[in-house]
Amino acid sequence: MPIPEVLRAKWFWYSLLCVFLMGGWTIFSKIASSEISAPTMQFLYPFGWVPVAVACLWTRGFRLEKSPRGILYGIAVGVLGGIGGLAFFAAYRTGGNTSAISAATGMYPLITVVLAVLILREKLTWLHVVGLLFAAAAFLLFSL
Amino acid sequence: MHIPIWFWMAIIVLLTWGIAGLFQKLATNHLSAESTTVCLVIGFFLLCPWLYPQESLWMYSTRALLFSLLSALLNALGAWAMLKAMRHGGKASIVVPFTALYPIVTFFLSPAVLHEPVSLLQAAGVLCGLIAVVLLST
Numbered sequence: 001m002p003i004p005e006v007l008r009a010k011w012f013w014y015s016l017l018c019v020f021l022m023g024g025w026t027i028f029s030k031i032a033s034s035e036i037s038a039p040t041m042q043f044l045y046p047f048g049w050v051p052v053a054v055a056c057l058w059t060r061g062f063r064l065e066k067s068p069r070g071i072l073y074g075i076a077v078g079v080l081g082g083i084g085g086l087a088f089f090a091a092y093r094t095g096g097n098t099s100a101i102s103a104a105t106g107m108y109p110l111i112t113v114v115l116a117v118l119i120l121r122e123k124l125t126w127l128h129v130v131g132l133l134f135a136a137a138a139f140l141l142f143s144l
Numbered sequence: 145m146h147i148p149i150w151f152w153m154a155i156i157v158l159l160t161w162g163i164a165g166l167f168q169k170l171a172t173n174h175l176s177a178e179s180t181t182v183c184l185v186i187g188f189f190l191l192c193p194w195l196y197p198q199e200s201l202w203m204y205s206t207r208a209l210l211f212s213l214l215s216a217l218l219n220a221l222g223a224w225a226m227l228k229a230m231r232h233g234g235k236a237s238i239v240v241p242f243t244a245l246y247p248i249v250t251f252f253l254s255p256a257v258l259h260e261p262v263s264l265l266q267a268a269g270v271l272c273g274l275i276a277v278v279l280l281s282t
């Protein structure tokens with residue numbers, strides 16, 4: 001039986017690895033945020049990232065590419081991620097159900113898909129449109 | 145109709161992380177996943193002055209502080225893996241929805257680890273969310 005092309009793509013395996021790591025992240029976040037406030041959690045966050053950043057720098061011989069645009073986008077991701085993270089921890093602190101919060105906030109790709117189509121000109125198939133409708137239904141269910 | 149506070153927090157998460165998903169792809173068009181991860185940390189540190197805790201960190205238990213740093217570590221590794229996927233040709237409109245599958249891991253872990261019950265509506269929501277993610281990744 002031929003192996004589906006997607007299973008041979010590196011991006012697929014990296015994405016799968018991301019799924020499992022992020023799943024663990026939500027559990028640890030919930031445990032920690034039951035005691036620590038949202039701003040303090042977000043304050044501590046960069047310190048938890050430092051070992052990974054140092055490892056990344058090490059693999060690159062402690063040199064970054066000189067692309068001002070790329071660096072600017074990267075830093076913007078950090079700032080937006082930080083603001084989103086603050087809201088994420090705050091949501092957990094309200095005492096809401098972890099599964100519901102994780103799943104509701106997990107709908108952020110809807111925004112990315114729309115922006116990717118509008119700005120990056122990535123194609124949206126009819127299956128994507130059905131997917132967007134399912135995501136909207138999911139978000140409504142989580143809010144009930 | 146009463147809308148819970150966490151719902152509004154989730155809206156902020158959706159907008160900021162949704163836009164961040166686009167910027168991740170734009171960043172990896174110019175930088176390696178590793179360099180982008182370093183830039184992300186710089187961006188995180190830029191917010192630190194506004195987030196400096198009013199209280200002493202030592203008022204929290206070692207366990208809570210440890211879990212906080214562990215969650216950040218896993219988040220960093222997850223972000224690196226996502227950037228690596230984009231750098232290896234994954235489209236933002238595919239990689240970002242695909243990696244949003246992580247609630248399924250939470251959904252199965254939280255009753256076992258956190259002893260949280262899962263309602264039928266949430267299960268239906270998770271199911272719809274997963275179908276959405278799969279379709280968006282097709």
